[in-house]
Amino acid sequence: MSDAGFVVAGWVITAAVLVGYWLSVLLRLRRAERTVPPAGDPTADPTGGPTP
Amino acid sequence: MSATTPSTTERLLNPWVRRVFGAAALASLVALVVVGLFVAPPDAVQGDAQRIMYVHVPAAWIAYVAFGVTSITSLLYLWPRTRSLVWDRIAGASAELGVVFTGLTLVLGSIWGRPVWGVWWAWDARLVTTAVLFFLYVGYLALRRVPAATDVRAKRSAIAALIAFVDVPIVHFSVTWWRTLHQQGTVFNEKLDAEIHGTMALALWLGVLAFTVLYVYLLDLRYRLEALDEDRETRELDAAIADRVRGAVGVTS
Numbered sequence: 001m002s003d004a005g006f007v008v009a010g011w012v013i014t015a016a017v018l019v020g021y022w023l024s025v026l027l028r029l030r031r032a033e034r035t036v037p038p039a040g041d042p043t044a045d046p047t048g049g050p051t052p
Numbered sequence: 053m054s055a056t057t058p059s060t061t062e063r064l065l066n067p068w069v070r071r072v073f074g075a076a077a078l079a080s081l082v083a084l085v086v087v088g089l090f091v092a093p094p095d096a097v098q099g100d101a102q103r104i105m106y107v108h109v110p111a112a113w114i115a116y117v118a119f120g121v122t123s124i125t126s127l128l129y130l131w132p133r134t135r136s137l138v139w140d141r142i143a144g145a146s147a148e149l150g151v152v153f154t155g156l157t158l159v160l161g162s163i164w165g166r167p168v169w170g171v172w173w174a175w176d177a178r179l180v181t182t183a184v185l186f187f188l189y190v191g192y193l194a195l196r197r198v199p200a201a202t203d204v205r206a207k208r209s210a211i212a213a214l215i216a217f218v219d220v221p222i223v224h225f226s227v228t229w230w231r232t233l234h235q236q237g238t239v240f241n242e243k244l245d246a247e248i249h250g251t252m253a254l255a256l257w258l259g260v261l262a263f264t265v266l267y268v269y270l271l272d273l274r275y276r277l278e279a280l281d282e283d284r285e286t287r288e289l290d291a292a293i294a295d296r297v298r299g300a301v302g303v304t305s
Binding site: 001003004006007009010011013014017018021022025026028029032033035036037 | 081085088089098099100101103104107108111152155156159160163164166167266270273274276277280281283284287
């Protein structure tokens with residue numbers, strides 16, 4: 001591989017890691033926000049109620 | 053809710069400031085691509101391969117910053133006068149960023165090492181201590197996921213973070229303490245005399261700036277996630293306890 005090939009590989013991996021991590025945080029954030037109980041119901045059970 | 057339960061709307065930055073940081077990170081990263089790949093000249097010795105430095109060094113810088121922030125906030129948590137779960141959440145959020153950027157530093161160093169040193173990896177003091185740093189903080193993140201009461205988890209995580217941080221100065225000074233394949237510091241060397249000039253220095257500082265702004269933006273997002281996860285865990289624990297109590301009442305009645 002030429003020097004340019006290593007440079008392109010390095011920069012592409014950097015972009016992939018940064019964008020991938022940013023998207024993973026956003027997805028985890030969306031998922032976490034969906035578990036937040038509605039306002040006025042702070043005791044809502046995120047597990048969907050007591051297990052049988 | 054218990055007194056330690058976070059507000060689910062808690063953030064480090066207000067949404068407007070966060071958007072400014074996000075836009076500034078994107079703009080500075082685009083500028084870095086232009087200056088680092090097209091404007092800065094090739095190195096006299098290493099040729100184009102040296103352009104990996106413009107992302108490798110900023111990634112290593114953010115690893116230091118992230119673990120530094122984790123250590124300072126861990127100390128603030130352990131200090132009784134400043135104890136707050138806010139510090140614990142910042143420590144956890146920053147450590148995850150530190151692990152991502154340390155991993156990136158190792159991968160970029162390997163890609164840079166292949167054309168310059170002729171090998172992907174060498175058992176060199178700088179490389180080994182950086183790999184140790186990566187695994188120390190992976191361990192720290194694993195420790196944070198061990199179920200426990202919030203304050204117990206926060207305290208043991210803070211102690212682990214401070215122990216792990218001992219490796220950061222070892223990583224930094226490894227190139228001066230031992231004879232290494234890795235080059236000496238270009239900017240933060242012993243004489244504090246930056247041995248880099250002109251457009252190359254501009255690209256390097258642009259990289260440091262872009263990654264720092266991106267770190268602040270990601271830290272805010274990750275902090276919010278930490279607060280929401282903590283909130284959910286507390287509610288799940290409360291629900292499980294209530295469930296057990298209901299079960300016990302049912303057995304005795």
